[in-house]
Amino acid sequence: MIDTYDTDKQNITASAQPAFDLDEFIVCMRKAAKAPSPAKAVRAEMDRYFEHPEAVRLAMPKFDTDEEVLYEDESISIFYCRFRPGYTIPPHDHQTSAVIGIYDGQERNNFFSTAGDNFITKSKSVDMQAGDVVSIGPHAIHTVECTGSTPSYAIHVYLGPLSRIERNLYDVEAEKVIPFTDADFHRLAEDNDIVA
Numbered sequence: 001m002i003d004t005y006d007t008d009k010q011n012i013t014a015s016a017q018p019a020f021d022l023d024e025f026i027v028c029m030r031k032a033a034k035a036p037s038p039a040k041a042v043r044a045e046m047d048r049y050f051e052h053p054e055a056v057r058l059a060m061p062k063f064d065t066d067e068e069v070l071y072e073d074e075s076i077s078i079f080y081c082r083f084r085p086g087y088t089i090p091p092h093d094h095q096t097s098a099v100i101g102i103y104d105g106q107e108r109n110n111f112f113s114t115a116g117d118n119f120i121t122k123s124k125s126v127d128m129q130a131g132d133v134v135s136i137g138p139h140a141i142h143t144v145e146c147t148g149s150t151p152s153y154a155i156h157v158y159l160g161p162l163s164r165i166e167r168n169l170y171d172v173e174a175e176k177v178i179p180f181t182d183a184d185f186h187r188l189a190e191d192n193d194i195v196a
């Protein structure tokens with residue numbers, strides 16, 4: 001989208017892409033988390049911000065890590081997440097609503113059902129790229145895999161203090177549901193060591 005500003009003295013054509021400000025984003029998300037329908041309010045604001053993924057990409061800090069907590073309190077958690085090519089996180093749930101927005105790269109969210117004879121069965125896949133936003137219900141079971149040749153970068157918003165919520169990991173090989181811990185999360189992740 002292009003806006004043109006005409007004045008008496010000059011004609012300036014500038015991209016209408018708004019600057020992304022992480023502090024403002026966090027304030028906006030905290031407010032949305034207090035709305036009567038917080039999951040819908042967060043989703044609406046995420047949709048608005050991720051209409052301009054390039055603005056988000058340019059403004060986000062360049063972390064050397066795969067995950068950073070950008071903000072967390074009782075009502076909301078906001079994470080930066082990077083997935084490297086060939087990396088797939090294990091099936092897990094959040095026990096709270098989540099909204100994920102991608103600002104660079106490509107990833108695939110796979111959703112699973114516990115219905116049927118199998119331990120878990122893939123029920124749906126959602127391919128995402130920069131600018132896409134997905135909402136995930138509290139009891140949804142999902143994995144995320146980086147499907148591009150470069151890392152995927154996203155902001156994940158959860159309606160609660162994710163680091164303190166008791167939630168589940170699904171150990172497919174052992175066919176066991178186990179409490180979510182960072183150690184087991186990394187143990188069960190698939191890393192095919194593709195170097196971007």
Ligand SMILES: [Fe+2]
Nearest residue numbers: 092093094142
């Ligand atoms: Fe997740």
